[in-house]
Amino acid sequence: MPMTASAASIWAATAAPAPDTPPLTGAARCDVLVVGAGFTGLTAALRLAEGGASVVVLDAVAPGFGASGRNGGQVIPGLKYDPDTLDTLFGEATTDFVGKAADQVFTLIEKYAIACEARRSGWIQASVKTSHLPAIEKRMGQWAKRGAPVQWLDAPAMARAIGSEGFAGGWIDRRAGALHPLNYALGLARAALAAGVRVHGESPVTRLARNGTQWQASTANGATVAAQMVLLATNGYTDRLWPGLRATMVPASSFQVATAPLPPEMLARILPDGPVVSDTRRIGNYFRIGPGNRLMMGGRGTFREPTGPGDYHRIIGALHHFFPQTRDMTLDFHWTGRVAMTPDHLPHVHKPAPSLIAALGYNGRGVAMASALGTAIGAHLLDATSPLPLTVSPIRPMPVHDLHPLYASAAISWYRLQDALER
Numbered sequence: 001m002p003m004t005a006s007a008a009s010i011w012a013a014t015a016a017p018a019p020d021t022p023p024l025t026g027a028a029r030c031d032v033l034v035v036g037a038g039f040t041g042l043t044a045a046l047r048l049a050e051g052g053a054s055v056v057v058l059d060a061v062a063p064g065f066g067a068s069g070r071n072g073g074q075v076i077p078g079l080k081y082d083p084d085t086l087d088t089l090f091g092e093a094t095t096d097f098v099g100k101a102a103d104q105v106f107t108l109i110e111k112y113a114i115a116c117e118a119r120r121s122g123w124i125q126a127s128v129k130t131s132h133l134p135a136i137e138k139r140m141g142q143w144a145k146r147g148a149p150v151q152w153l154d155a156p157a158m159a160r161a162i163g164s165e166g167f168a169g170g171w172i173d174r175r176a177g178a179l180h181p182l183n184y185a186l187g188l189a190r191a192a193l194a195a196g197v198r199v200h201g202e203s204p205v206t207r208l209a210r211n212g213t214q215w216q217a218s219t220a221n222g223a224t225v226a227a228q229m230v231l232l233a234t235n236g237y238t239d240r241l242w243p244g245l246r247a248t249m250v251p252a253s254s255f256q257v258a259t260a261p262l263p264p265e266m267l268a269r270i271l272p273d274g275p276v277v278s279d280t281r282r283i284g285n286y287f288r289i290g291p292g293n294r295l296m297m298g299g300r301g302t303f304r305e306p307t308g309p310g311d312y313h314r315i316i317g318a319l320h321h322f323f324p325q326t327r328d329m330t331l332d333f334h335w336t337g338r339v340a341m342t343p344d345h346l347p348h349v350h351k352p353a354p355s356l357i358a359a360l361g362y363n364g365r366g367v368a369m370a371s372a373l374g375t376a377i378g379a380h381l382l383d384a385t386s387p388l389p390l391t392v393s394p395i396r397p398m399p400v401h402d403l404h405p406l407y408a409s410a411a412i413s414w415y416r417l418q419d420a421l422e423r
């Protein structure tokens with residue numbers, strides 16, 4: 001199987017031209033400073049600007065540089081917990097909020113006419129393990145009870161929907177869909193700019209301090225921002241800007257590959273109705289058809305940044321296992337990005353100081369959730385009586401966090417062993 005040397009993502013190679021977001025220079029003032037121009041930061045900025053706030057967004061590199069421009073483009077509502085559990089943990093309003101997270105994405109796309117190949121073709125949660133089927137049938141039933149358009153797929157229905165014999169069953173959630181994540185992020189940035197937000201790339205924030213009633217931020221290139229409020233929206237790319245925040249999550253690499261364009265006979269069989277798919281194993285895979293009719297396969301890689309094509313062998317193995325007909329195909333793209341994993345598998349909202357809020361930890365489910373949470377945070381910063389959908393929690397750094405590559409690798413090996421032992 002030949003593999004090209006391209007470590008650029010399929011999204012970067014097929015993106016629309018980026019809007020102009022030059023580095024910040026001089027001294028700026030605003031109501032709200034947003035650090036990080038991914039889905040969280042950009043949707044919050046957009047909501048804030050629409051509510052009349054003056055907003056500056058700073059990104060260390062560029063809008064969509066982080067996970068938002070690299071992900072699988074799977075727009076999935078819900079969190080990794082069942083809706084009944086979410087009711088118990090947070091209350092029904094939160095369950096309703098996460099259940100509508102995908103709606104929010106498609107509404108934003110329509111409202112701002114963002115060209116990002118959005119399609120509402122459903123998400124299939126598929127299982128290779130018969131032992132997982134009762135749990136996901138229960139989850140599906142709980143969403144069905146709440147009126148979600150969901151349907152059970154037995155093994156033959158799954159084989160038809162996916163074009164692979166590898167799955168024992170699962171369900172399809174038609175609230176979900178697919179998009180081109182980098183074009184979605186760039187479209188949000190363009191909408192934010194049009195609403196008056198000042199968006200700057202190549203402006204890493206290196207210092208943040210309270211100065212009287214204001215926040216004072218400085219960038220690596222010497223620019224400054226004085227702001228009434230600050231949102232930290234740096235997720236898996238969180239650095240040491242705010243004490244302890246980085247150690248609340250483990251930045252895990254998620255790897256993806258994309259084949260050369262599928263020939264028509266394969267395209268007719270593989271995911272013919274265009275759903276996105278992820279499987280239920282602890283260290284599972286996710287896949288879809290992407291730009292140029294390429295089959296994309298993703299999954300957990302190493303806990304360090306990959307050093308070459310060899311690091312992608314597990315993902316390529318999964319691609320060939322589920323779709324053996326792709327064995328001789330060239331892989332046109334391979335790339336990676338950082339997912340923020342939290343110990344409880346939930347996103348966290350923190351308010352560690354006055355007028356400072358941080359949101360991170362989507363655990364690989366942030367396309368819909370970061371967009372919905374960012375919008376809710378924007379509304380909350382405009383009006384403190386607008387509720388946040390998640391409980392605000394204190395920053396709890398993980399002990400010996402700097403050793404995370406070691407213990408995370410050990411955890412992954414343990415999960416892989418459990419996956420292998422299950423029926």
Ligand SMILES: Cc1cc2nc3c(=O)[nH]c(=O)nc-3n(C[C@H](O)[C@H](O)[C@H](O)COP(=O)(O)OP(=O)(O)OC[C@H]3O[C@@H](n4cnc5c(N)ncnc54)[C@H](O)[C@@H]3O)c2cc1C
Pocket residue numbers: 035036037038039040041058059060061062063064065066067068069070071072073074075076203204205206233234235236237238239241254255256286298336337338339359360362363364365366367368369370
């Ligand atoms: C490979 C991959 C596949 C995924 N697939 C899916 C999927 O299919 N479906 C799904 O729902 N979720 C998926 N996710 C998760 C999803 O992409 C993320 O949850 C979501 O994009 C998080 O958005 P964010 O805005 O919070 O963070 P990010 O998009 O990561 O943005 C953080 C930004 O902060 C900036 N930054 C960091 N520090 C500073 C600083 N000091 N100063 C200025 N800027 C700073 C970074 O440059 C970065 O641009 C995937 C993630 C990855 C990596």
